[in-house]
Amino acid sequence: MLQLTPMHIVGGRQLQGEFAVQPSKNAALPIIVASLLTREPVRLHGIPRLSDIYIILDIVAHLGTRHAWEGPNTLVLHTPDILNTATPYSLVSKMRASFIVMGALLSRAGEATVSMPGGCAFGHRPVDQHVKAFRAFGVELDEEGGNFEARRVAPLTGSYVFEMLTVGATQNAILSAALGSGRVVLENASIDTDVVDMVNFLNSLGADIQGAGTNTITVQGVTALRGGEYTVIPDRIEAGTLMIAAAATRSKLTLTGVRPGHLRALSTKLTEMGVTILEQSSTLMVDATRGKLTPTNITTVEYPGFPTDVQPQMSALLATVPGTSVVMDRVYADRLTHVVELTRMGAQIVVSEHTQVIQGGLLHGAPVKAADIRAGAALVVAALSAEGETVIDGMQYINRGYERLAERLRAIGANVQQNEPVLAAAMD
Numbered sequence: 372m373l374q375l376t377p378m379h380i381v382g383g384r385q386l387q388g389e390f391a392v393q394p395s396k397n398a399a400l401p402i403i404v405a406s407l408l409t410r411e412p413v414r415l416h417g418i419p420r421l422s423d424i425y426i427i428l429d430i431v432a433h434l435g436t437r438h439a440w441e442g443p444n445t446l447v448l449h450t451p452d453i454l455n456t457a458t459p460y461s462l463v464s465k466m467r468a469s470f471i472v473m474g475a476l477l478s479r480a481g482e483a484t485v486s487m488p489g490g491c492a493f494g495h496r497p498v499d500q501h502v503k504a505f506r507a508f509g510v511e512l513d514e515e516g517g518n519f520e521a522r523r524v525a526p527l528t529g530s531y532v533f534e535m536l537t538v539g540a541t542q543n544a545i546l547s548a549a550l551g552s553g554r555v556v557l558e559n560a561s562i563d564t565d566v567v568d569m570v571n572f573l574n575s576l577g578a579d580i581q582g583a584g585t586n587t588i589t590v591q592g593v594t595a596l597r598g599g600e601y602t603v604i605p606d607r608i609e610a611g612t613l614m615i616a617a618a619a620t621r622s623k624l625t626l627t628g629v630r631p632g633h634l635r636a637l638s639t640k641l642t643e644m645g646v647t648i649l650e651q652s653s654t655l656m657v658d659a660t661r662g663k664l665t666p667t668n669i670t671t672v673e674y675p676g677f678p679t680d681v682q683p684q685m686s687a688l689l690a691t692v693p694g695t696s697v698v699m700d701r702v703y704a705d706r707l708t709h710v711v712e713l714t715r716m717g718a719q720i721v722v723s724e725h726t727q728v729i730q731g732g733l734l735h736g737a738p739v740k741a742a743d744i745r746a747g748a749a750l751v752v753a754a755l756s757a758e759g760e761t762v763i764d765g766m767q768y769i770n771r772g773y774e775r776l777a778e779r780l781r782a783i784g785a786n787v788q789q790n791e792p793v794l795a796a797a798m799d
């Protein structure tokens with residue numbers, strides 16, 4: 372992973388003005404993979420310039436996709452032929468989301484070899500549901516030497532009831548059956564926005580996938596998909612991070628280019644704490660300047676519940692709110708790498724049986740290190756509110772999910788310095 376220079380933040384300043392939210396990383400990644408299903412060109416608007424996007428582009432390039440950027444966030448992808456059906460460990464280990472190339476390759480080429488995805492700093496992330504769904508549809512699947520080898524021996528048919536709500540396995544299962552003459556039914560499917568956006572994209576190319584956004588999804592295979600043009604949804608996790616940053620700095624901030632409906636669980640919680648939120652069709656105003664915030668309890672669950680991907684940032688906010696708050700992550704019980712770093716900044720957090728008990732108070736600047744993407748975002752939130760200077764190392768993790776963050780935070784009044792990553796220029 373590219374090493375980046377640390378970010379320096381002098382905190383204690385209010386944020387102000389408008390922040391234009393980037394397009395969604397976690398929606399864009401599966402849509403780029405889903406473009407493997409058509410031999411025609413597709414033009415995607417709203418692709419954020421992030422290191423994860425460049426990694427998935429390397430992976431699909433290995434499989435046969437040519438790409439060209441048209442302006443800052445528009446990407447044209449074209450996969451006339453699949454050139455490889457094996458994705459090596461060196462590529463898959465860089466990003467867990469890449470495991471869904473298995474479903475796309477099964478659909479388009481009838482076979483796939485994909486390495487077990489890499490581990491993650493915040494705990495065990497199994498792929499058993501992906502494997503069980505494929506097998507339920509009649510796919511032959513062997514696991515050998517850290518690789519999964521899958522073959523379509525007949526049209527995919529049957530149904531699978533997921534044992535938990537999983538975004539990635541739902542996407543993988545949909546992709547595997549979207550081409551061909553079979554029909555599969557997914558029960559207890561994820562209703563996450565990133566599943567719905569991938570299905571909307573595929574259906575816009577001629578796929579026949581019904582029920583996305585409900586717990587039962589039916590995929591009727593089609594012979595081929597056409598090319599097309601699609602705009603990816605806004606990034607609700609980036610928007611959520613900025614809402615939380617506004618609350619932590621007791622600021623008034625307007626987010627533009629958002630879908631307020633995707634952020635309801637967070638808006639409800641912040642409102643309960645004393646933050647005023649005003650929603651319009653694609654803007655969201657957060658006002659934390661009117662009086663004291665109150666502590667609260669958070670339990671993360673799958674969408675549309677409170678998202679795990681803003682749990683560390685929310686914990687950072689709660690570390691600034693006097694009183695006792697309790698945070699439990701039911702999606703990733705061990706998503707806790709932010710805790711030790713926040714305590715360097717004066718946060719009082721005790722972890723017991725995967726639960727954070729937070730006594731809010733004042734934070735101060737300190738040297739800290741991000742160990743994963745949202746832990747890094749939590750450190751940015753804490754640093755923006757803390758007295759004095761915080762130096763955040765491990766920026767390569769934050770850069771996975773936030774485009775030109777230092778520059779965009781400066782534009783809303785933060786005192787942030789970092790040599791900007793040269794990703795876009797270097798990797799086109």
Ligand SMILES: CC(=O)N[C@H]1[C@@H](OP(=O)(O)OP(=O)(O)OC[C@H]2O[C@@H](n3ccc(=O)[nH]c3=O)[C@H](O)[C@@H]2O)O[C@H](CO)[C@@H](O)[C@@H]1O
Nearest residue numbers: 397468496497498499500501536537538539540679680702
């Ligand atoms: C690139 C991307 O979009 N990543 C997001 C995606 O990850 P990802 O798709 O990997 O997460 P899942 O929704 O699959 O995981 C949800 C839960 O199911 C468990 N599980 C999942 C699959 C499986 O085969 N077996 C199993 O036990 C996981 O360990 C976790 O506890 O959704 C997560 C949950 O919203 C987010 O935190 C990630 O940011």
Ligand SMILES: C=C(OP(=O)(O)O)C(=O)O
Nearest residue numbers: 397467468680744745772
């Ligand atoms: C955890 C995340 O991504 P990934 O699933 O790729 O690790 C995230 O975006 O918060």
